Amino acid sequence: MAVDTTFGSDNHSGVHPAVLEAIAAANRGPAVAYGLDGHTEATLEKFRAHFGKSVDVYMVFNGTGANVISISTLARSFQAVICSEHAHINADECGAPESATGCKLLTVHAADGKLTPEMIARHLQGRLDQHRVQPALVSITQASELGTVYSAGEVKAIAEFCHGHDLFLHMDGARLCNAAAALGLGLGAISGDLGVDILSFGGTKNGLLMGEAVVSFRPELSRDTIFIRKQKMQLASKMRFIAAQFSAFFTDDLWLENARHANRMAQLLAEKVKSIPAVKIVQPVQANAVFASLPRAARDKLLEKYFFYTWDEEKCEVRWMCSFNTTEKQVGDFAAAIAASCK
Amino acid sequence: MAVDTTFGSDNHSGVHPAVLEAIAAANRGPAVAYGLDGHTEATLEKFRAHFGKSVDVYMVFNGTGANVISISTLARSFQAVICSEHAHINADECGAPESATGCKLLTVHAADGKLTPEMIARHLQGRLDQHRVQPALVSITQASELGTVYSAGEVKAIAEFCHGHDLFLHMDGARLCNAAAALGLGLGAISGDLGVDILSFGGTKNGLLMGEAVVSFRPELSRDTIFIRKQKMQLASKMRFIAAQFSAFFTDDLWLENARHANRMAQLLAEKVKSIPAVKIVQPVQANAVFASLPRAARDKLLEKYFFYTWDEEKCEVRWMCSFNTTEKQVGDFAAAIAASCK
């Protein structure tokens, strides 16, 4: 029997059918490459409808690319990015941020994956000291890598702290849709409207084939980002096919429907495993991930049938991820398998 | 009337229907991300069938990424790449090679876009001089940026020169399929078999939605390339959808059929314009491009109806590019429009 990979990652899910249809529909006749086509222009308009009339948007291939371009737009190599040690940019990008921007990451320990102004403040002591990198921006991830979601107030407080301390605020929104669905707010309402300066906006984990975007809320700071995108190897030649995906994403609130569903499946899974005494949910389930601890033997047994990641080997904490096309039946079967493995 | 973009670039063409179908077919159930899925493994097997059993293959997003990863695999920052000044890595990648690898490009003027051992030799004088970058590899483009094609013998001679002078040979094969079709030889027969050490293999310009690959013929030198791909922001999460494209590419010789067609359309166009006295074909038409000069007024008039690039403004030399889905009728209409503009 093959291993079930459904709960391994929201990257394991495929493409939403409406997205595939949009790609096929865009495949008519020739179109100028590199973003100078009608599909791209129309999609940028949709971005502006969500994020604000003046935003500057750059569609790219992947999240690491979006993060690197965001940082490179706002910081120079002698500057630094303050982030959580769990941040994707710190833990999961094979050093791309440092290597591609020269910037140092200054990390803090955030037990639930969420920064606070107090944590950020600790890294501001070296200001003006020529021996120290100079913090230029703060990067927060919404929803966080630990499945938690910043409230609007929390983001606003961080943005105010940042702007009061000569720092920009970057949001890694690989799962911004899940956060928006969780908060019941719009995409712009939980990013630019709260003071975020630049956003890595994710589509791939929420039903696209492949597509992310850098959304700059400070176009006066991103007028060279078009060159940065190219130099950082994130400019697609047949751009219309990324544009078509985002166009479908923004049609009939597909992004929201997908994210809501993924979140609901995570809630369902959490509810079902709550009743298993050996399983302990270790992070608030606020987006589409369930972080839980379980006995090592149970974990190992479960891994025979299901693929998922262990987040903390020592504590045997694991991550179970739901996505836009996870079904209630899959959740039910998985919960039953968890229960069985714990017996 | 809208401007016709057919002859602007082979990137202006869409996706071959068989490629779209393969993407759709791969969209069933979950699959582990980042290349650890069955589609990827099956596609790598197809790569090995074409390029050799021991090759090491890394599928990536775009050609700039493939080139940067190739260079980074074989050179360190104090080393250099010898290439034509027309090389895509030198002229069209916004400095990505230098910025992402630290290496300097040492360029030579090659009137037809093709290097020779003599040209390469000129850059070997600084060897062992600590003030000079140290040439580590030569990069040639097949088919070249000027639409010309190296013969097998020419590539072999360059490879032998390189290996006799402690240089690796990189081939930018963004249009390798067109070269193979032109030469009537296989993909491996015109790359690894001739001594190429690492190859950027292109799919996007020949009918894929988006997909290129780094093919290393020296796996002992590319054992860390998996990390380089990630750090250089070229690792797709839903890799199966790039794999599916290449799978279709290699099925029923789609790559060859597409490339042959594009080449034939370029030949047809060349034949048709040959009879126009004001038009002069300025490069041998060996792949899918026609480089020609025409009177400036004619060029300007033609640009009102057709989108294409001027390669040399001073000489009024332009590039007309054919692709896998250019039709004979389009070629006929375009040739007629050229003739009309020259009257």
Place this chain on the structure above:
Amino acid sequence: MAVDTTFGSDNHSGVHPAVLEAIAAANRGPAVAYGLDGHTEATLEKFRAHFGKSVDVYMVFNGTGANVISISTLARSFQAVICSEHAHINADECGAPESATGCKLLTVHAADGKLTPEMIARHLQGRLDQHRVQPALVSITQASELGTVYSAGEVKAIAEFCHGHDLFLHMDGARLCNAAAALGLGLGAISGDLGVDILSFGGTKNGLLMGEAVVSFRPELSRDTIFIRKQKMQLASKMRFIAAQFSAFFTDDLWLENARHANRMAQLLAEKVKSIPAVKIVQPVQANAVFASLPRAARDKLLEKYFFYTWDEEKCEVRWMCSFNTTEKQVGDFAAAIAASCK
């Protein structure tokens, strides 16, 4: 009254007279630049006498340069350096290591500034995971930034751990002389002989005008370091004047005499302040630094007359540094001033 800067840093001390004399003596007639002169060759011979016949030595301008060249020699950008969070490379080089090598630093908290194999092991979990930087080397500082000294056994244990786990060992020996003096062992005996692979050897803090060196104990790994030194902007044109300094350093054990004296002055200072109840020595005094805590008011009062650095503002821990030309009288006066400030 001017502020006394004697105890601020061993960089505040001047140049030993014998070093100045050696510079003047080297200033006769012309000499080929960039290290191809007789002074340099003779000095390299002296290095080999201390560090081993086969070492590869590159004299450079400063410690940051030596560290960057060392890392760049042994690691590529997708790799990482494991070090203490107090390490100079992490805290005091304005991000030069990340910016100039692309490598990420993976830090551990070491209360006394000294790493252990256990601490290093924590960063080895991401091995072979393409999303993670790959640890390539460990960097330890001897004497450490906190004035402590690794025993020979401790370094050996780390080296063995490193070599058993496919890691190189770099030693930042900006104060290696002080460590050697403290341990009563030779320079090579506490570096290469214990398994150190590459060393940043410091002269400036111990009586030179300006001079550090990269000492590679693995010449087969550093055959390109000559190019790295140039590219990293650390090649002196009039090299003979750095060579002359090191020549004096190695004559009549000047390096040892200077280091011993500085260490003794730190011991003397520690002894004197021990009797002041409000002052607490917070790190073992093993080299030429005294780390102590004292009441904030006392610290502030003392700063009116003496320049020194606060290491931990929260705990009011400060660093007092002795150097080769600190006098007993200066120590006595300073201790008295400390006592007075605490009243």
Place this chain on the structure above:
Amino acid sequence: MAVDTTFGSDNHSGVHPAVLEAIAAANRGPAVAYGLDGHTEATLEKFRAHFGKSVDVYMVFNGTGANVISISTLARSFQAVICSEHAHINADECGAPESATGCKLLTVHAADGKLTPEMIARHLQGRLDQHRVQPALVSITQASELGTVYSAGEVKAIAEFCHGHDLFLHMDGARLCNAAAALGLGLGAISGDLGVDILSFGGTKNGLLMGEAVVSFRPELSRDTIFIRKQKMQLASKMRFIAAQFSAFFTDDLWLENARHANRMAQLLAEKVKSIPAVKIVQPVQANAVFASLPRAARDKLLEKYFFYTWDEEKCEVRWMCSFNTTEKQVGDFAAAIAASCK
């Protein structure tokens, strides 16, 4: 008999005695490191006396460092530097500019080493094209690498062209003193006063032990250069000893006296060899270098007794360099040896 290295390079000369005396004089008591000392402040005042009250000055170790810091101050990685192919930054810095700044160098062929606005203009065609690096600055070398000197009018014309085309102007003034002496103008009069935005000011080739400086005439653009200097590994800990050298340099016009002498020796040498029929002077002798061609056999014979560099092996063009302490007798002997070798 040892080979005479006098005419090999102005880097082969030693240190002017007044400079050594100044170093010794600065070696009294402790001084705060990293430029926060009285010597440094006093020397910066002298820089301002020469270059203007508002200039921002950063003393550094070497010319490559000064050039990299200058470029890094004014350009980002997607931008480019336009320079001569003979420029030191292009030919003799082992790729440091590209590697350390990410910028591409766009070169032009300038037969006498001097750029013109026309040459610069050729590289401005890719402006606003996202595939092309964006020229941000022009770098000219004064005196040039070929021993020629830009007139004040020529520099002014370039500066005006630059500023009219959104380009900064960098001057590599490794031999600015020689140019000033040749032109009979002040240091500021031939740099900032003519529109130069940032200057690499050289001391080492003109009698210092080791010392260069970045002089920014646009302090509003260089407010972060203090961090760049540190990150680019060019911050000296015992800065007072670089400061002391420049202080001596600016005392009693030592810089001018040294440069004038070197230039005069080059003139003398040129006059003497003019009468040798087999020798042809191939560049105007305007600073302290004589570029000449001579028969290959004569060159080889001369190399048995004298060390000097061949600039163009094919044409057998060589460079003979004079310095502040070249004597008339040395010139006479050398000219006689040249004549003898040509017989």
